[in-house]
Amino acid sequence: xxxxxxxxxxxxxxxxxxxxxxxxxxxxxxxxxxxxxxxxxxxxxxxxxxxxxxxxxxxxxxxxxxxxxxxxxxxxxxxxxxxxxxxxxxxxxxxxxxxxxxxxxxxxxxxxxxxxxxxxxxxxxxxxxxxxxxxxxxxxxxxxxxxxxxxxxxxxxxxxxxxxxxxxxxxxxxxxxxxxxxxxxxxxxxxxxxxxxxxxxxxxxxxxxxxxxxxxxxxxxxxxxxxxxxxxxxxxxxxxxxxxxxxxxxxxxxxxxxxxxxxxxxxxxxxxxxxxxxxxxxxxxxxxxxxxxxxxxxxxxxxxxxxxxxxx
Numbered sequence: 604x605x606x607x608x609x610x611x612x613x614x615x616x617x618x619x620x621x622x623x624x625x626x627x628x629x630x631x632x633x634x635x636x637x638x639x640x641x642x643x644x645x646x647x648x649x650x651x652x653x654x655x656x657x658x659x660x661x662x663x664x665x666x667x668x669x670x671x672x673x674x675x676x677x678x679x680x681x682x683x684x685x686x687x688x689x690x691x692x693x694x695x696x697x698x699x700x701x702x703x704x705x706x707x708x709x710x711x712x713x714x715x716x717x718x719x720x721x722x723x724x725x726x727x728x729x730x731x732x733x734x735x736x737x738x739x740x741x742x743x744x745x746x747x748x749x750x751x752x753x754x755x756x757x758x759x760x761x762x763x764x765x766x767x768x769x770x771x772x773x774x775x776x777x778x779x780x781x782x783x784x785x786x787x788x789x790x791x792x793x794x795x796x797x798x799x800x801x802x803x804x805x806x807x808x809x810x811x812x813x814x815x816x817x818x819x820x821x822x823x824x825x826x827x828x829x830x831x832x833x834x835x836x837x838x839x840x841x842x843x844x845x846x847x848x849x850x851x852x853x854x855x856x857x858x859x860x861x862x863x864x865x866x867x868x869x870x871x872x873x874x875x876x877x878x879x880x881x882x883x884x885x886x887x888x889x890x891x892x893x894x895x896x897x898x899x900x901x902x903x904x905x906x907x908x909x910x911x912x913x914x915x
Contacts, residue, residue, distance in 0.1 A: 613784040616750055617879050617881065617905045620905065620908050624908035627912060628652075629653050630654070630910075630911045631655070631656045632646060632708045633701065633705075633706035633710065634658065634712045635660050635719055636711075636718075638712065638713055641898070642712040642713070642903060644673065644900035644903075645901075645903030647675050649907045650677075655907055655911065656683075658682070658683045658697075658706055661712065691721075691722070693712075694722035697719075697722070701888060702888070708907065708911060713896075720736070720891075723891055730887040732886060732887060736884055736886040738759030739754050740754065740865075741753070741905070742879070743878045744836065744878070747852075753857065754857065755856075755857050755859065756775070757772050757859070758865020758868065762862045770812065770821075773812065773816075776790065777856070782913045787823050789853050790858060791830045791850050792813065792827065792858050793828065793830060793832065793858055794806045794809055794831065796829065797830055797844055803829075805829065805860035812826055812828060826850070827848040827849075835857060839852070840852065869882075873902075880905065882909075889910075890910035892909075
């Protein structure tokens with residue numbers, strides 16, 4: 604994966620993200636257990652936009668049936684179909700493609716997330732790098748009155764991350780934002796309050812991560828916490844609390860204390876805030892996309908574009 608910061612200005616919307624992906628594509632994207640209506644719709648759009656080359660992995664008969672019923676004749680003609688029996692075999696085959704450099708991104712189709720990640724994390728045949736895997740969700744934030752891309756991590760994989768795991772979660776998120784053109788992204792370590800208290804362990808971890816950031820452990824970024832949601836995203840809220848940090852009120856990345864907080868925040872921006880979203884699993888040899896089955900084809904297209912940009 605290409606983690607180098609872009610020389611262009613930071614992206615502020617999914618429309619920009621898709622345009623940037625067009626310039627980098629097409630990249631081979633393996634859709635794992637590909638007989639899935641929404642995944643097929645997303646990869647079809649990505650192929651039409653010149654972002655992706657489709658590699659459809661799974662039961663060939665079912666895949667062709669889905670393509671036919673969806674009227675995807677153009678995709679059927681262009682796609683490479685790799686036959687596999689069952690979701691586990693499809694996951695193993697897609698991972699093998701990535702290991703050989705024949706797939707730059709993996710996109711979950713009809714199988715469960717744990718089935719895909721089991722193949723990704725296989726000690727002998729998987730895509731391990733020695734790093735913690737974590738989910739980074741992007742959404743379009745308008746809290747300040749200006750649209751911009753903000754990341755939430757980790758609401759998908761790490762249930763109650765330790766301090767060491769949180770360090771790697773920060774590294775993964777910063778890598779995403781460097782790929783999006785952010786030279787020095789602002790990383791907010793989130794909690795329910797900005798005050799450090801032994802009674803709230805997430806605030807103690809936030810202080811430790813802030814100190815690590817100040818010593819340069821995370822490279823080119825600003826790290827500060829603990830911060831509550833309002834004083835992470837609103838300058839006025841940070842000023843009212845007297846918080847002085849480049850991150851306060853201007854956070855690009857929100858690092859949540861546990862999976863519940865990340866899951867609720869991510870679904871809140873989607874279903875309550877009405878934002879488009881896209882997310883990616885970082886820490887493996889290639890970007891892994893695990894959108895839920897209820898996510899729209901638009902969100903899955905955003906995820907594919909994000910994966911292409913991160914791969915570089």
